[in-house]
Amino acid sequence: MATVILLLAITMISLVCIVAGTGSDYVLYNGEVLMAGQNLTNGSHQLAMQANCDLVLYHSAHYDKPVWKSNSSISRGDGEGNNYQRNRSCYAVLKQNGELVVRRDVHYLLWTSAKKAKKGKYVLLLDPAGHIGIYGTRRWISNNHRETEQGQETTALSSERHNPALGSTWDYVLYSSSSHGRLTAGTKLKYGEYELGFNRHCNLAINNTVTGKTLWQTNTSADTCFLELDSNGELTVKHASQRVWSNNKRGDRGRYVAVLGFDGRFAVYGPLLWSNVKFDDISSNFAMPTDESSQ
Numbered sequence: 001m002a003t004v005i006l007l008l009a010i011t012m013i014s015l016v017c018i019v020a021g022t023g024s025d026y027v028l029y030n031g032e033v034l035m036a037g038q039n040l041t042n043g044s045h046q047l048a049m050q051a052n053c054d055l056v057l058y059h060s061a062h063y064d065k066p067v068w069k070s071n072s073s074i075s076r077g078d079g080e081g082n083n084y085q086r087n088r089s090c091y092a093v094l095k096q097n098g099e100l101v102v103r104r105d106v107h108y109l110l111w112t113s114a115k116k117a118k119k120g121k122y123v124l125l126l127d128p129a130g131h132i133g134i135y136g137t138r139r140w141i142s143n144n145h146r147e148t149e150q151g152q153e154t155t156a157l158s159s160e161r162h163n164p165a166l167g168s169t170w171d172y173v174l175y176s177s178s179s180h181g182r183l184t185a186g187t188k189l190k191y192g193e194y195e196l197g198f199n200r201h202c203n204l205a206i207n208n209t210v211t212g213k214t215l216w217q218t219n220t221s222a223d224t225c226f227l228e229l230d231s232n233g234e235l236t237v238k239h240a241s242q243r244v245w246s247n248n249k250r251g252d253r254g255r256y257v258a259v260l261g262f263d264g265r266f267a268v269y270g271p272l273l274w275s276n277v278k279f280d281d282i283s284s285n286f287a288m289p290t291d292e293s294s295q
């Protein structure tokens with residue numbers, strides 16, 4: 001019996017994918033796992049899965065003063081988990097119902113975000129203000145084929161996605177109704193070798209910068225333009241106030257994100273399902289409650 005459980009644990013850990021802690025990965029997709037010792041990083045903010053099974057959010061390297069933690073530490077009594085088996089066995093996973101859980105030894109639930117929704121695709125983001133947010137389900141995705149092998153979403157190894165535009169601070173996420181909700185001509189979203197931006201004459205395209213191949217495009221044409229993610233989740237290309245393209249997917253008002261994925265596809269998730277901060281607590285300008293006027 002013990003062998004079976006151990007085997008199951010090993011199988012599960014090798015099946016679910018592992019996020020590379022490369023310094024600029026701040027998105028966790030559902031099915032993905034943050035193992036003990038790994039973290040999501042956005043600038044000076046880090047969400048770390050610790051060896052003691054506590055999931056902890058740090059700002060500006062103040063490791064003595066976490067701004068948030070799951071309080072799921074299991075070894076208060078016996079030091080900082082100096083047991084190899086033990087620190088290997090705790091992890092955080094974003095489930096298909098949008099719930100974030102911290103588990104130990106596969107079966108044991110130590111903490112849950114508790115907010116559950118319908119089965120679908122969700123993302124967890126560590127935003128520039130240092131807040132954790134879970135968005136979903138996925139509302140729309142560009143219709144190009146995924147560039148990575150089938151099934152990678154649940155089995156990706158660190159090597160597959162540990163390359164968000166080397167050493168740069170390129171963005172790959174738009175946030176609705178914020179200063180991060182717009183992509184203007186001349187700016188780009190980049191993840192790994194994929195790039196989303198406007199070509200000349202305002203044709204919005206995703207291309208592979210290594211092969212030079214265009215993977216997806218809106219076929220739009222205008223003199224000036226920008227891409228905007230609205231607070232109803234709709235993605236539009238506009239020329240001044242005139243729409244020249246839309247993904248035609250509108251949802252309830254809320255906070256949405258559009259993410260250029262590691263598979264070369266662009267997708268919209270939302271609204272916000274769970275966050276470590278309450279709406280009213282959010283003081284950062286970036287994450288203020290949605291603003292009607294697009295500044």
Ligand SMILES: *[C@@H]1O[C@H](CO)[C@@H](O)[C@H](O)[C@H]1NC(C)=O
Binds near residue numbers: 022023037038048058
């Ligand atoms: C986050 O991961 C990076 C890369 O693996 C590591 O250097 C850093 O120490 C980690 N930070 C924390 C708080 O665990």
Ligand SMILES: *[C@@H]1O[C@H](CO)[C@@H](O)[C@H](O)[C@H]1NC(C)=O
Binds near residue numbers: 169170174
């Ligand atoms: C943090 O995330 C935001 C939003 O995705 C992005 O614009 C910013 O570049 C990131 N910062 C760093 C230093 O990675």
Ligand SMILES: *[C@@H]1O[C@H](CO)[C@@H](O)[C@H](O)[C@H]1NC(C)=O
Binds near residue numbers: 069070071
């Ligand atoms: C963890 O414990 C601290 C101190 O008791 C508390 O303020 C905080 O809300 C707890 N975190 C969670 C996620 O419940």
Ligand SMILES: *[C@@H]1O[C@H](CO)[C@@H](O)[C@H](O)[C@H]1NC(C)=O
Binds near residue numbers: 080082084
């Ligand atoms: C487990 O924890 C010990 C002591 O904290 C550390 O030396 C070791 O590298 C950790 N092992 C893993 C797999 O994280």
Ligand SMILES: *[C@@H]1O[C@H](CO)[C@@H](O)[C@H](O)[C@H]1NC(C)=O
Binds near residue numbers: 195197207213
């Ligand atoms: C890739 O897209 C960018 C715009 O995002 C464009 O400037 C560049 O010319 C494109 N490259 C190729 C080879 O199509």
Ligand SMILES: *[C@@H]1O[C@H](CO)[C@@H](O)[C@H](O)[C@H]1NC(C)=O
Binds near residue numbers: 217218219
């Ligand atoms: C752009 O045109 C190509 C070729 O006609 C088409 O396959 C593609 O679906 C169009 N893109 C969009 C977003 O409609």
